Amino acid sequence: MDLVEVTEGTTKFLVPKQDNTEKFPPGTAPVFFNRRMEINRDITVLLMKCLSPSTYLDAMGATGVRGFRAAHECGIETTINEKDSDAVALLEYNSETYCRNIEVVHSDAKVIMNERRFDAVDVDPFGSPAPFLDSASGCAKRFLFATATDTAPLCGAHLKAGIRRYAARPLNTDYHSEVGLRILLGYALREAAKYDRGIEPLFSFAREHFVRIHLKMTNGAGRADKALENLGYIHQCPKCPYREEEKAVLPERRTCPDCGARLTPAGPLWLGAVSDTGIIRQMTEILPETELGSKNQIEKLLNTCMNELPSSTFYDYHRLAKTWRVSPKAIDTVIEELINSGWKASRVHYAGTGIKTDAPLKEIKEILCRR
Ligand SMILES: C[S@@+](CC[C@H](N)C(=O)[O-])C[C@H]1O[C@@H](n2cnc3c(N)ncnc32)[C@H](O)[C@@H]1O
Ligand SMILES: [Zn+2]
Missing domain, CATH: 3.30.56.70 (N2,N2-dimethylguanosine tRNA methyltransferase, C-terminal domain)
Structure with a gap:
């Protein structure tokens, strides 16, 4: 494997050489690394500096960039897991070269997440995190982070795949990216609630071809029930721009008050706030003194999210x-x-x-x- 050194934040690590003439360079290397996800990782580093988790599991490490950054930039006791042997060899080499105090585990993410618990857990698979959110919601003591890159199923462009993965009906409309984020949040809540746990979104966003959620996990049937009060449906008129929300387990049949058409329900999905303004404020405060490659884009994103109304559609x-x-x-x-x-x-x-x-x-x- 030909390797090149990369720096993100203040962390150095090695990644396999990629063919940059190809449409999707990460697909040309034996271990996955996508430079364009730097903002996704930068935001998690910034958030973790505000949350101070004690242990962190990077459940699908690839090169280990998330885990190495958590250890080096946030000082968190870190475990990086990966099931692919080429990736594990690279993880061990990266750990020996740059960051010896990392635990590298060669296992299936579901196995380690069912056997052990960590303060913060990060699920970053190819495509959908849905198959992993059951084990992750038991494994995460305080915080659960997940990326989804299956935006077509989440946003309703691949309707059947969305229904299969998230047991919810998405909707391909003007605000499809927000529907996708809220379907993922709703699914994460339902996976947690069956274990008498709830979720509180800390910072969630949709960008380009991915959705990223950062959740605080809460404990007990009461908190799970409270979180479930945020679950419901968006009813969209198929003929005009009218839409409305309904907080409920099952959707009612509703009619458009403006044009009389039967409204189409999307959901179940999360209707509450997707981020916590107190956390956004803290992230904004420490941003200037934090070394991050995508600082300018993050500043803009935090500012927009801080002012964004909490309603569920735009x-x-x-x-x-x-x-x-x-x-x-x-x-x-x-x-x-x-x-x-x-x-x-x-x-x-x-x-x-x-x-x-x-x-x-x-x-x-x-x-x-x-x-
Ligand atoms: C999208 S990449 C991870 C990228 C990395 N977190 C980053 O930020 O660069 C997904 C990785 O998950 C690994 N993977 C897929 N399924 C897995 C499973 N069930 N258990 C552990 N690792 C898995 C793949 O081998 C791949 O390296
Ligand atoms: Zn209408």
Whole structure:
């Protein structure tokens, strides 16, 4: 294996050489490493500095970058697990070369997660984390982190795969990325709740082709029941932009008050806040003194997430303008006009043209059409 040294944050490690002429360079090397996921890892490092976990399991290590960074940049006692023997050989070499105080385990992630417990557990597979969230929700004492890269099933583009993996109905709509994030959160909660545990989202986001969730795990039937109060459905009109939320175990049949069409339910999914504003504030505070490659993008993301309204859907205001046959004004003007009219309104981190607001559609229309 030809190796090259990479630095992320303040951590050095070796990764196999990739063929950068290929469309997806990580697919050309014997052990997986995706440079474009640096922001995903940077955010977890930043968050862990705020949470101070005592032990961390990187359940699917590959090169071990997450685990090495947790140990080196956050000072956490770290275990890196991997089932592939080439990856384990590289993990051991990386550990000997750069970071000797790491435990490397050659096992299936489900096996180690069923046998042992860690303060924080990170599940970062290829595609969907769904098959691992059962064992992970028992293994994680305080914190559970997971990445999903199966955005097509999560967001409704591959409907049947989404239903199979997440036992939920996604919806391919303007706000599909938010539906995907909320379906994953809802699924993680249902996996935890059967063990009388609940979840509290600390920082969750969707970006490019992945969804990342960071959860605090809570204990006891009461807390699980409390968390389950956030589970429910989004009812979307198939004919117009109208949508509404319903917190419930089973969805009702509902009709669009604007056009009379039968609404389509998506879910079950998480309807509560996807992040904790106190945590975002802490992350923002320590960001300037933290050495991270994607600092500027993180600053922007944290700022947007801090101000993003907690409602479960957003409007693509370009799409609304097209529906109402008007040319769109600047997004900040629309938000300002909504706020000046007494409504709440914000941008969203999911899309540059997304707006969240508690204003009813007829008010949004009035503002978008006002010249
Ligand atoms: C997406 S990569 C992990 C990337 C890494 N965490 C990073 O940030 O660069 C997924 C890794 O999980 C490993 N893997 C897949 N299924 C596994 C399982 N059941 N148990 C342990 N490792 C597994 C694969 O061999 C692969 O190295
Ligand atoms: Zn309608």
